[in-house]
Amino acid sequence: MIEKPPLKPLSLTIFFPCYNEEANVEQVTRKAVEVGRQVADDLEVLIVNDGSKDGTKEIADRLAEEIPEVRAVHNNPNRGYGGALQRGFREATKNWIFYTDGDGQFDLGEIPRVLPLLAQYDIVSCYRLDRKDPFMRKANAFAWSTLVNMLFHIGVKDIDGAFKFYPKSFIDAIELHSTGALIDTEMLAKARNLNLSIGQVGVNHYPRTAGEQTGANLKVILRAFKELFKLYRQIKREGKKSGAEGARG
Numbered sequence: 364m365i366e367k368p369p370l371k372p373l374s375l376t377i378f379f380p381c382y383n384e385e386a387n388v389e390q391v392t393r394k395a396v397e398v399g400r401q402v403a404d405d406l407e408v409l410i411v412n413d414g415s416k417d418g419t420k421e422i423a424d425r426l427a428e429e430i431p432e433v434r435a436v437h438n439n440p441n442r443g444y445g446g447a448l449q450r451g452f453r454e455a456t457k458n459w460i461f462y463t464d465g466d467g468q469f470d471l472g473e474i475p476r477v478l479p480l481l482a483q484y485d486i487v488s489c490y491r492l493d494r495k496d497p498f499m500r501k502a503n504a505f506a507w508s509t510l511v512n513m514l515f516h517i518g519v520k521d522i523d524g525a526f527k528f529y530p531k532s533f534i535d536a537i538e539l540h541s542t543g544a545l546i547d548t549e550m551l552a553k554a555r556n557l558n559l560s561i562g563q564v565g566v567n568h569y570p571r572t573a574g575e576q577t578g579a580n581l582k583v584i585l586r587a588f589k590e591l592f593k594l595y596r597q598i599k600r601e602g603k604k605s606g607a608e609g610a611r612g
């Protein structure tokens with residue numbers, strides 16, 4: 364079973380992956396520190412620089428030097444979105460882990476509103492209220508979400524919404540394999556296998572104002588499908604195991 368950490372006092376790691384986010388990383392980090400200090404008693408802000416080729420590394424290191432709660436880790440070379448999230452989850456030292464994107468498309472100021480849901484649920488997964496992405500991107504995402512929910516019975520509205528809270532004890536209990544965009548699906552499917560409850564609430568989503576979106580290029584999509592088939596087989600195997608345990612009580 365997963366032990367749910369206390370919410371008071373709150374021990375919290377906030378992390379975000381950054382791939383070529385030199386125009387966004389500083390603002391996102393400062394906001395994370397500001398909001399994190401309001402809600403957490405023990406705070407860590409972790410910048411996961413995923414092998415950026417621009418100035419992200421230098422800015423992240425400078426912020427880590429300047430602000431006591433901030434730490435920067437660097438994947439080198441780039442490991443992909445899932446690889447970056449895996450790194451963040453592994454490096455996080457606090458009892459609760461919140462992650463979002465490092466591109467400023469979410470408002471970390473919404474954390475205090477979302478956080479209380481953790482009193483009722485093991486995990487909180489937010490959905491984008493009015494997703495500010497190109498139409499084709501949204502249509503693809505809808506088809507993908509429908510497929511994935513069907514395959515894994517996840518029952519989450521916006522699987523890839525990057526505004527989620529997980530208990531560290533859950534991360535310690537699972538093994539993550541996805542290095543691409545499937546990582547969110549993998550985590551939520553594994554949470555369902557362990558019978559964890561998932562709370563959902565809407566958050567605002569903003570257009571990217573700087574830097575480049577790479578979340579929907581063909582390479583990313585093909586990799587996601589490849590990982591999808593692997594995950595499907597794996598979850599079926601694990602589901603059978605945990606189902607058997609469940610039957611024993």
Ligand SMILES: Nc1nc2c(ncn2[C@@H]2O[C@H](COP(=O)(O)OP(=O)(O)O)[C@@H](O)[C@H]2O)c(=O)[nH]1
Nearest residue numbers: 380381382413443444447464465466576577578
């Ligand atoms: N696409 C992509 N994003 C990465 C990677 N590593 C880290 N990221 C970060 O993941 C977040 C989401 O990326 P983005 O391209 O904005 O995807 P989208 O918002 O889903 O369109 C951003 O904060 C990126 O900086 C990577 O290898 N590929």
Ligand SMILES: [Mg+2]
Nearest residue numbers: 464466468576
């Ligand atoms: Mg984005």
